Amino acid sequence: MKGAVLFLISLQVLLLSCQAQNRPSPAIVIHGGAGTIERGSMSPEKEVAIRADLQMALDTAYALLESGETALRAVEAAIVMLEDSPHFNAGKGAVMNIEGRHELDASVMWGQDLSAGAVAAMSRTRNPILAAMAVRAHSPHVLLAGEGAESFAREQGLAEVDNSYFTVPMVKQRWEAGKRTGEYNPASPADSKFGTVGAVALDLSGNLAAGTSTGGMMFKKYGRIGDSPIIGAGTYADNATCAVSCTGHGEYFIRLGIAKDVSDQMRYAEIGLEQAAKHSIHDRLSSLGGSGGLIAMDREGKIAMEFNTKGMYRAYKNESSEEVLIYEAP
Amino acid sequence: MKGAVLFLISLQVLLLSCQAQNRPSPAIVIHGGAGTIERGSMSPEKEVAIRADLQMALDTAYALLESGETALRAVEAAIVMLEDSPHFNAGKGAVMNIEGRHELDASVMWGQDLSAGAVAAMSRTRNPILAAMAVRAHSPHVLLAGEGAESFAREQGLAEVDNSYFTVPMVKQRWEAGKRTGEYNPASPADSKFGTVGAVALDLSGNLAAGTSTGGMMFKKYGRIGDSPIIGAGTYADNATCAVSCTGHGEYFIRLGIAKDVSDQMRYAEIGLEQAAKHSIHDRLSSLGGSGGLIAMDREGKIAMEFNTKGMYRAYKNESSEEVLIYEAP
Numbered sequence: 001m002k003g004a005v006l007f008l009i010s011l012q013v014l015l016l017s018c019q020a021q022n023r024p025s026p027a028i029v030i031h032g033g034a035g036t037i038e039r040g041s042m043s044p045e046k047e048v049a050i051r052a053d054l055q056m057a058l059d060t061a062y063a064l065l066e067s068g069e070t071a072l073r074a075v076e077a078a079i080v081m082l083e084d085s086p087h088f089n090a091g092k093g094a095v096m097n098i099e100g101r102h103e104l105d106a107s108v109m110w111g112q113d114l115s116a117g118a119v120a121a122m123s124r125t126r127n128p129i130l131a132a133m134a135v136r137a138h139s140p141h142v143l144l145a146g147e148g149a150e151s152f153a154r155e156q157g158l159a160e161v162d163n164s165y166f167t168v169p170m171v172k173q174r175w176e177a178g179k180r181t182g183e184y185n186p187a188s189p190a191d192s193k194f195g196t197v198g199a200v201a202l203d204l205s206g207n208l209a210a211g212t213s214t215g216g217m218m219f220k221k222y223g224r225i226g227d228s229p230i231i232g233a234g235t236y237a238d239n240a241t242c243a244v245s246c247t248g249h250g251e252y253f254i255r256l257g258i259a260k261d262v263s264d265q266m267r268y269a270e271i272g273l274e275q276a277a278k279h280s281i282h283d284r285l286s287s288l289g290g291s292g293g294l295i296a297m298d299r300e301g302k303i304a305m306e307f308n309t310k311g312m313y314r315a316y317k318n319e320s321s322e323e324v325l326i327y328e329a330p
Numbered sequence: 331m332k333g334a335v336l337f338l339i340s341l342q343v344l345l346l347s348c349q350a351q352n353r354p355s356p357a358i359v360i361h362g363g364a365g366t367i368e369r370g371s372m373s374p375e376k377e378v379a380i381r382a383d384l385q386m387a388l389d390t391a392y393a394l395l396e397s398g399e400t401a402l403r404a405v406e407a408a409i410v411m412l413e414d415s416p417h418f419n420a421g422k423g424a425v426m427n428i429e430g431r432h433e434l435d436a437s438v439m440w441g442q443d444l445s446a447g448a449v450a451a452m453s454r455t456r457n458p459i460l461a462a463m464a465v466r467a468h469s470p471h472v473l474l475a476g477e478g479a480e481s482f483a484r485e486q487g488l489a490e491v492d493n494s495y496f497t498v499p500m501v502k503q504r505w506e507a508g509k510r511t512g513e514y515n516p517a518s519p520a521d522s523k524f525g526t527v528g529a530v531a532l533d534l535s536g537n538l539a540a541g542t543s544t545g546g547m548m549f550k551k552y553g554r555i556g557d558s559p560i561i562g563a564g565t566y567a568d569n570a571t572c573a574v575s576c577t578g579h580g581e582y583f584i585r586l587g588i589a590k591d592v593s594d595q596m597r598y599a600e601i602g603l604e605q606a607a608k609h610s611i612h613d614r615l616s617s618l619g620g621s622g623g624l625i626a627m628d629r630e631g632k633i634a635m636e637f638n639t640k641g642m643y644r645a646y647k648n649e650s651s652e653e654v655l656i657y658e659a660p
Contacts, residue, residue, distance in 0.1 A: 116584070141554045142581045151552060223478025250472075254472045254473065257587055
C-alpha cells in the first residue's frame with residue numbers, strides 16, 4: 001500500500017515535470033525607441049538612469065509572467081513604467097506638438113483572439129496604454145481618437161492629469177529652441193526623437209501580446225497620427241505567428257504595415273521570426289528610405305530586435321538570459 | 331528613297347502597335363458598400379438610381395484612364411462622384427454619429443511609390459477623398475485627424491460645407507428612430523449600413539491605385555475610427571501586387587489588416603489575386619466573425635470582388651466588359 005502511494009506520487013511528480021517542460025517559458029522584450037543614439041552622445045548619468053528604468057520595467061513584467069499573469073498584463077505593466085519614466089517619448093517625457101502641447105497615442109493587441117485596442121491624440125489621460133487596454137476590453141471598437149477617447153477613458157475611471165504633467169525640462173528646452181530658430185522639420189528623423197516605447201511578451205499559457213505607446217513627432221501639427229496606434233503598422237500580435245512593437249518614422253511604418261508584415265511573412269512565406277524581422281526592417285523599410293526598428297517574439301519565445309538606426313533602447317529577459325542594450329552591436 | 335521612307339514609316343507603325351499591345355489595358359472597379367442587401371428589399375426606383383450613380387462613377391473614371399490619366403486620378407474622380415451621391419455612406423448621405431453629426435474618413439494609396447494619404451473624423455470638408463489626396467501629395471504625413479485635418483484641407487483650398495450638407499432624409503429618419511427607441515447598437519452589423527465607397531484602378535502606365543471613403547458607423551461615439559482611413563486595413567496599393575479597397579465591419583478589417591493581407595499573400599505566398607482575396611474574406615474575416623467585402627485589382631488588370639454579406643454595390647469596367655452588380659451571384 002505504502003509502495004503504491006509512493007509510486008503514484010512519483011508518477012504525479014513526473015507528469016508535472018513533463019507539463020513544466022512542455023509549458024512555454026515566459027519571456028519579455030521591451031524597447032524605448034530607436035534613433036540616432038551614439039556612444040558618447042549622452043552623459044554617463046543619463047545612460048545609467050535610462051538603463052535602470054528599462055531594467056525595472058523588464059523585471060516587473062517578467063515577475064508578472066513568472067507568477068502566471070497574462071502576456072497582456074506584462075506588456076501593460078512594462079509600458080506603464082516606461083510611460084511614467086521621463087526618459088522616453090511616451091507619457092511623462094513625451095515630445096510636444098507645434099502648439100507646445102502633448103498628444104499621446106497607444107495600442108495593444110492580444111494574440112489569442114486578435115483583439116486589440118488603440119487610442120490617438122489623447123491629452124489628459126495619464127497612461128495612454130491603460131486607455132488602449134480599456135478600449136480592447138470594454139468597447140466594441142478598436143481605435144478611438146481625441147476627445148472621444150478621453151471621454152471613454154474617464155468613464156473607465158482612468159487617472160487624468162493636466163497636459164503639463166507630461167512636460168519634462170529637456171523636451172521643453174528642445175521645443176523652445178526649435179520655435180526660436182525655426183530650425184525644425186517634423187518629417188526629419190534628426191528632429192524626431194524616436195523614443196516611442198513598446199513591449200512584447202509570451203506567457204506561461206503560450207499566449208503572445210504586444211503594445212506600443214508614444215508622444216509622436218516633435219513639432220507635429222495638423223492632428224498627425226503616426227504608426228503607434230495603428231494595429232498592423234506599429235503593433236501586432238497573433239499566437240499563430242508572433243508579437244511585434246515598432247518604433248521609428250511612423251509614416252513609413254504605416255505605408256509598409258511593418259508590424260503585420262513580420263507576421264504575414266511567417267504565416268504566408270512560412271519563414272522564421274528572425275528572417276522575417278530582418279526583411280521587414282533591412283529590406284522593406286530601408287529600401288523605402290524609412291528609419292526605425294522593432295522588437296518581436298514568436299510563440300516559442302524566440303526574439304528579434306532589429307533596427308536600421310544607430311541605436312535602439314531595448315532589453316529582454318527569459319529563463320536563460322537577460323540584457324539591457326542601447327547601441328548597435330560593436 | 332521613297333521605298334526606304336515607306337519602310338521606316340511601316341517599321342514605326344509596327345513598333346507603336348507592339349508598344350500598344352504591351353501597354354496594360356486600363357481597368358476600374360468601384361464599390362458602394364457591402365451589407366444586408368437582399369433582392370426585393372429596396373424600391374425599383376432606388377435600385378435604378380443607385381445603379382445609375384455607380385455607372386456614372388464607373389464611366390467617368392474609365393474615360394479618364396483611357397485618356398491617359400493616372401489610376402490615382404481615376405480613383406479620386408470615382409470616389410468624388412460616390413461621395414456626392416446621396417445613396418452611399420460617404421460624403422453626402424453619410425450616417426450620423428451618436429450626437430447626430432457626420433464624421434467622415436477617407437484614404438488613398440498610390441502603388442508606384444507606396445505613397446498614401448488619409449483623413450479621419452472630418453466634419454466640414456465637402457469631399458474627404460480630396461483631403462486624403464492632398465495629404466498624400468502635399469504633407470509629410472500619412473494620417474491626419476479631426477480639426478488638424480480640417481485646417482490642412484482649408485489651407486489646401488478645399489471646399490467646405492456646413493455639417494448639415496451631408497444629411498439626407500433617409501439617414502436622418504433612421505437616426506431619429508434609433509434615438510427614439512434606443513434600439514441601436516453601433517457594433518451590430520444589422521444597424522450599420524456598410525455603404526462605404528471605394529475604387530481601385532490600373533492605368534495605361536501600369537500603375538495601381540486604391541481609395542476608400544466613409545461616414546463610418548451609424549450612432550458611433552467616442553471618436554471611433556474604422557478601417558477606411560487605415561492604410562493596410564481599408565486601403566492598400568502596391569504595383570508589385572495589387573490595389574484593394576474594403577467595406578464592412580471596420581474593427582475586424584483593422585484586426586486582420588485585410589487590404590494588405592491580400593497584398594502580402596501575393597508577395598509572400600506567391601498566389602494569385604483571386605485566391606488571395608477569397609482567403610482574406612472567406613477564411614480570415616469569416617472565421618473571426620467579421621462581415622464585409624473588398625474589391626481588388628492586380629497589375630494585369632485581373633479583378634476580385636469578394637464579400638461574405640448578402641450583397642455589395644459594385645461595378646467594373648475594362649476594355650472587354652463592364653457590369654454593375656448589387657446582389658450575390660444567383
